[in-house]
Amino acid sequence: MFLLKTWRESAFGVYGYLNFTKSAFMEHSKKFNPEDTKARMDGKNCVVTGANSGIGYATAEGLASRGATVYMVCRSKERGEAALSQIQSTTGNKKVHLELCDLSSISEIKSFASRFSSRNVPVHVLVNNAGLLENKQITTSEGFEQNFAVNVLGTYSMTESMLPLLKNAAPDARVITVASGGMYTAPLTTDLQFSEGKFNGVEQYARNKRVQVALTENWAEMHKDKGISFYTMHPGWAETPGVANSLPDFSKSLSGKLRTSEEGADTVIWLALQPKEKLTSGAFYFDRAETPKHLMFSGTRGSHSLINNIVEDLRSMSRV
Secondary structure, three states: OHHHHHHHHHHHHHHHHHHOOHHHHHHHHHHOOHHHHOOOOOOOEEEEEOOOOHHHHHHHHHHHOOOOEEEEEEOOHHHHHHHHHHHHHHHOOOOEEEEEOOOOOHHHHHHHHHHHHOOOOOOOEEEEOOOOOOOOOOEOOOOOEHHHHHHHHHHHHHHHHHHHHHHOOOOOEEEEEEOOHHHHHOOOOOOOOOOOOOOOHHHHHHHHHHHHHHHHHHHHHHOOOOOEEEEEEEOOOEOOHHHHHHOHHHHHHOOOOOEOHHHHHHHHHHHHHOOHHHOOOOOEEEOOEEOOOOOOOOOOHHHHHHHHHHHHHHHHHOOO
């Protein structure tokens, strides 16, 4: 097990350095079709979580600049209002709104979903961007490990809560979850809250992101005939406030080599704009192309068979 884990981390490091940096984005972008991201989104309603900074902000701004009505779901009223004002000013789009919700809290997600659903607004695009890498083992007021609460349970609960509104936007509804290449280092596990062994925030984050990818496969299968598509994507290694705060050594060591938030958000915008016939529901995307979910010889592929058990656990937990 130690050797396999070491192999995963080593393979990920090499693969990441060759593909996830700013220079790799510039190289990959030579193959991008500029027409792919010129479409307008007037009349489309988009919900973006964690939208006050980083990739979430860049996503909200990119969608708003194309005429979408954007609902920014943020935890902080002060930071959310500042981001809202900036996006409205930059894009000239006044159809950008702030919604307050702490994604680590099931009760707050339910409260937000109830308020939002009462407007009976169809949701064309849900972007699950809010994420957390907390290196300390912290338990939320509802009794959940904090990384898991935001990255997995929050993503699950938000998506499930939005399904009725997504169905109202069918057949063009889609859910885009911002995962991470870090998941290449972790197989799926039913130890969702890192109850076994010494806690490691980076490993827990990787586990969480693996769950997001497997969850998306599950959602895609469950809703394949309902006009809702589900995608995960990896933004590459981007220079965001979250990375700087959670991985300061990593951020410093790759100073000048990390992608901008806009480059990290590029594939999110691309997924929101493409005709669904060009995309594969349940797939994992990176730099505007479908990409493998497993590295060679990593032993992670078979672990996805655990997803049904995990979904049952999440369903039970989200009833809190």
